[in-house]
Structure formats: C-alpha cells, structure tokens
Amino acid sequence: MPTITFEGKDFSCTEGETILDCMTRQGVMLPSSCQSGACQTCMIRALKGNPPEESQQGLKDTLKAQGYFLACICRPTEDMTIGLSSVSPRFSARVLEKRLLNETVVRIRLQRPQDFSYRAGQFINLVRPEDELTRSYSLASLPDEDFLELHIKRVPDGQMSGWVFDRLAEGDDISFFGPAGDCFYIPGKADQPLLLVGTGTGLAPLYGIFRDVLKHEHRAEVHLFHASLAEAGLYLQDELRAFAAQHKHFHYVPCVLHGEVPEGGLQGNITELPLKVLGSLSGYRVFLCGDPPIVNALRQKCFLGGASMQDIHSDPFVFTPQSS
C-alpha cells in the first residue's frame, strides 16, 4: 500500500483507491468536481515519486513534465509526496553585469548558483535584500549558461524595477526563489512549426525558448514576433537578426503599433499580425508572453486560427505599480 505524503502528514492508500478518495476518506478535502479525469479541478503535483501515466491524461506536456496529475483518477503505484507547489530553497547570486538594452529595459546577469537548474522560459522571484520585496522575472538565459539573464523593464513608480535601475550595481549580491512557470519548450515533434509572440520584456522568456529550440535541432520553421508600441521599445534587434541570418528556419519579425517600422518588420496590432503573416496556425506550437490583455487576446486568436489548446503556452506578465 503506497503512502501519500501531503503537507507533512502521511496517508496510506488502500489497493485500487484513488488519491482523491484516499484523502477524502481521511478528512482532507481537495478541490474536485467531475471525479472522472475531465474537468482538471483536482490537478495537483507530485513533488516526489511518479504518478501513473493514466493520471496525467489530457494535461499539457509542460504540466506532465513537472509532475502534475489528476488526483481523482490517480491510483498510485508507489509512495508519493504531493502538493500544490514545491518549497524552493533561497539562492544567492552575484550581479555580474548590468547593461541597458534600450531606454527602459535593463539586462541583469547573475552568477548561476551551481545547484540551481531550470528550463529556458521559466521565471524566478527576485528578493530585494533590505525589505524582502519580491517580484517575478523571466529567465532569458539557457540552463547550461553559467549566468542567469533577466530583462527588467522600468515600470512607472515600480518599486523593484526602480531599485534595480537606480541602486543595484555589478558586484552586489541578491537572492531569489524558483524556478517556476510552465511556458517552456519540450524537445520532440521536431517537424511542428513554432510561433513565439512577445510584447516588451515578454521577449525575455522567448529569447531563452527559441535558443533552446535551435539547440535541440528543431527542424520546422520558428517564427518570433516581438512587439512594442514604437521602435524605441524593441531591443536585441541586432542579435535576433544575426540568429535569423545564421538559421534559415528562424524568422524574426519586429512589430510596432505606430511610428517608423524597423527593417524587416511590420506595423499593426500584434494580436492580428501573426495570423496575417502565417495564415492558418493549424499544427503550430505557440508561446505567448507579455502584457496579459494582449496574451489573452492572442490565445483566443491563435486557437481560432487553428492551433490546438494543448499546444498554446503562455505567460502573462503582471506589472505591479507602487501602492500608495
């Protein structure tokens, strides 16, 4: 009889019993609804041990890879520790580099702690030392690089971004938790075309993801659309053009809503441009990062444009202005 550990307590699961039933029988009421593996209300994560394959039916590959499963149809075959989230140790890292990428975006590179691993496209939670103020930032680096790269936009009245711009210096130490997030590339299906769309610093996770994709020798076309209101908001244009020149199947399209159109770029509404260029998105794997209203609009457009829900990965950013 497998033992299920949840919030530090052990629960023994009888033969053939689901984890949901086992927990309910012992007084732990996990959220649930259909109890048949369809509605995903009871989704929870294996922090230790492996959930049986059938308990991950219908979940996205990115969730499966992180051990998520459906408690209502999970008949465990081994001991498991389950929970909604794992408790991350706190890491400390030195600022190696601080460089402006444009007027409002700064690139911070941190020394990667040796025991810290992540997937390209995930995010970390940065902690300001003096008062523990915490904000999430996506990683633009690759897991095997010896630095962690963040693209931080100066938010008007932003407490953390203001501090990073004005105070944080090369050589300082900063701490963080993580990683988290399920917007990342899983190698495989190398003939599946990819669409990556980011607004503003939504480029950061995509910068990690597309390089991860190229490294895994993804064969199909990879389209990266980076959008901003005007050209001044774009960044890393030269680097991205160099990647496009080097990899014939990687296409970089800088997009602006108004003003001068950058070389090889487009003007228009970013929620419409990818479909205008690509036509049908049937069969595409899609990654969307940046402003929540744009990401949400794009999710619907991409789905209606033919992409399957299982293949649309997104990371809507939240910008927190200073509260008075």
Next chain:
Amino acid sequence: MSTVYEQLGGEAAIDAAVDIFYRKVLGDHYVNRFFEGVDMEKQAAKQKAFLTMVTGGPNNYTGKDMREGHRHLVKMGLNDAHFDHILCHLRSTLAELGVAQELIDTVISVAESTRDDVLDR
C-alpha cells in the same frame, strides 16, 4: 451496448471534440460574449467534462453544479435561444467526427436534459 464515449474512442477523442466544439462556440457571435474574459484552459476542461457526460463517459454530473456554474450567465441574459445555439454546435461537432445520426440524437437528448439546470429554472 457501448456508449457513444467508447464508440468515439474515449478520452482522447473527447479532447478532439472539445477542440472542434469550443472553436464553433467562440466563433459564434450570438453566444461568445458569455465566454469573454474566461480562462480558456479552465473553460476547455469544463467542456471536456460536459462532453464526457453527454456522451455517456465516466462522470459525476450534478444538476447543482450546472445550475451554480451558469447562474451568473443567466443574470447576463442567457436563455433558451443561446442554449439552442450550443446544442446546434454540439450536433455539428459530432457530425464532423462521423458519429451516426442515431447516436447524435441520444447525445442531444442527454444535453437537452440539462436545459433547466443550466437556465436555473
């Protein structure tokens, strides 16, 4: 006799059906305002539970959930005409998947049986 759920091919086939069904619903201007601002993934999971239920797959359907889940939409004006549109999309989804007419009728009658719960009557 096996259920439509089994004849379609079980869980994986329902995933395919949700894809087709949800596309039709979101593309229908008569009903899509009820789906504005909802989390698409959670919504798709709910539709999967619904399609699993109406095709006779494993489910734990309660009229109470259906009633509570749609009450805010009834306040927004959800009525029989909208429900009819959804049934129509369900019918054409199943037809597209090659389900026999007789089985479609069975599924529609199960879906029809949720009408009063959905419309909170």
